[in-house]
Amino acid sequence: QMQLQESGPGLVKPSETLSLTCNVSGGSISSSNYWWGWVRQPPGKGLEWIGSIYYSGTTHYSSSLKSRLIISVDTSKNQFSLNLISVTAADTAVYYCARQLGVGRWAFDIWGQGTIVTVSS
Amino acid sequence: QSALTQPPSVSGSPGQSVTISCTGTSSDVGGYNIVSWYQQSPGTAPKLMIYEVSNRPSGVPDRFSGSKSGNTASLTISGLQAEDEADYYCSSHRSGPTLVFGGGTKLTVL
Numbered sequence: 001q002m003q004l005q006e007s008g009p010g011l012v013k014p015s016e017t018l019s020l021t022c023n024v025s026g027g028s029i030s031s032s033n034y035w036w037g038w039v040r041q042p043p044g045k046g047l048e049w050i051g052s053i054y055y056s057g058t059t060h061y062s063s064s065l066k067s068r069l070i071i072s073v074d075t076s077k078n079q080f081s082l083n084l085i086s087v088t089a090a091d092t093a094v095y096y097c098a099r100q101l102g103v104g105r106w107a108f109d110i111w112g113q114g115t116i117v118t119v120s121s
Numbered sequence: 122q123s124a125l126t127q128p129p130s131v132s133g134s135p136g137q138s139v140t141i142s143c144t145g146t147s148s149d150v151g152g153y154n155i156v157s158w159y160q161q162s163p164g165t166a167p168k169l170m171i172y173e174v175s176n177r178p179s180g181v182p183d184r185f186s187g188s189k190s191g192n193t194a195s196l197t198i199s200g201l202q203a204e205d206e207a208d209y210y211c212s213s214h215r216s217g218p219t220l221v222f223g224g225g226t227k228l229t230v231l
Contacts (some may be wrong), residue, residue, distance in 0.1 A: 037220075039167075046124065047159070047167065047210050049220040060218055096166055106214040107157040107172035114166055 002026040004097050009121035012119050018084040020099030024110060029054045029078045029108075036080045037099035037108060038071065042086055042089055043073045048093075084109040125150065125211055125223035132229040138199040141226045144192060144213030149221055153194035155214035157197045158187055161225075162207045166217040170209075171196060198228070 007019035022036070029036065037052035050063040053071045061069050073080040084091060092106065094116050098108035126144040133139040143150065143158075150156055154174045159167035169178050171187035172207040174194065184200045194213070198205055 002190070007127055032205040037221075046213075047161075047222040049212070049222060053221070060220075061221060063217065098166075101172060104155075104214075104218075105173065106155045106212070106220050108159075109169045109172070109178055111166035111168075 001043050001065055002099065002110055004099065006095060006097050006111060006112045008095075008115060008117070010118060011068045012087055012117060013121050014088055014119055018082070018091060018114065018117055018119070019088050020080070020095055020117070021079050023076070023077075023079045024099075027075065029080065030075045033102055035058040035103070036073070037100045038082050039096045039098060039108065041096070042090075042093045050082065050084075050095075054103075089119050090109055091117070092119045093117060096119075102112075123221075125213060125221055127223040127226045128207075129224070130227045130229065132231055133135060133198075133201045134231045135201055135203060137201050139201060139228065140198075141196045141209050141211075141221045143194040143196070144148065145194075145213055145215075145221070149213040149215040150189065150194050152216065153214045154189070156189060156194040157212045158185075159210045159212070160205075160207045161210065168212065180216060183204070198220055201230055203230050215219075 005023045030066045035052045038050040069084045070083045094114040095111045099110040103109045158171040161167045175187045
């Protein structure tokens, strides 16, 4: 049974970089059948797609975050990561990592439990 | 990027059917059969209920069904149960390529 687990700081200062890692267990991140994505949810608000990555390193990013975002994959560690630079209070949210069904299928079938990140000085 | 449009709330009594709509454009919902629906209970991660407009993942009851007409997708829940009370989100592939979510709909079981 595949599981995903987010990890990283729960508090980030404004203008600094938010860094999160998603550890994948119970299966290989190098499977050709899946992409891997990040989704966030500000307190009391809806879901927002951040971006997705394939094990080869190919990425798709949200146009609204693209200028501040890097998503990377480390197949040797079976994990992928999110780096969001120059954060503001608007980046405060629960951040989820998730497995994305197949190439071009754009549905997330397995999710991590989520990690709360607060941007505050 | 603007979200897909969902009604903020819907409600129904146990045993009834409810339908949640998700309206987009020809660049997302109308242009691709890549609409998904998620159920989210408070404090938990979303759960995939429907993918590619009308496909149910293993384990999702057949009371949940999805459809699409033009730029609007719909999730129908028949035989409503108390446990169905949750927030529901649609999503769609959008040309770019990107993914866009709806604003979410709160389902109340009366």
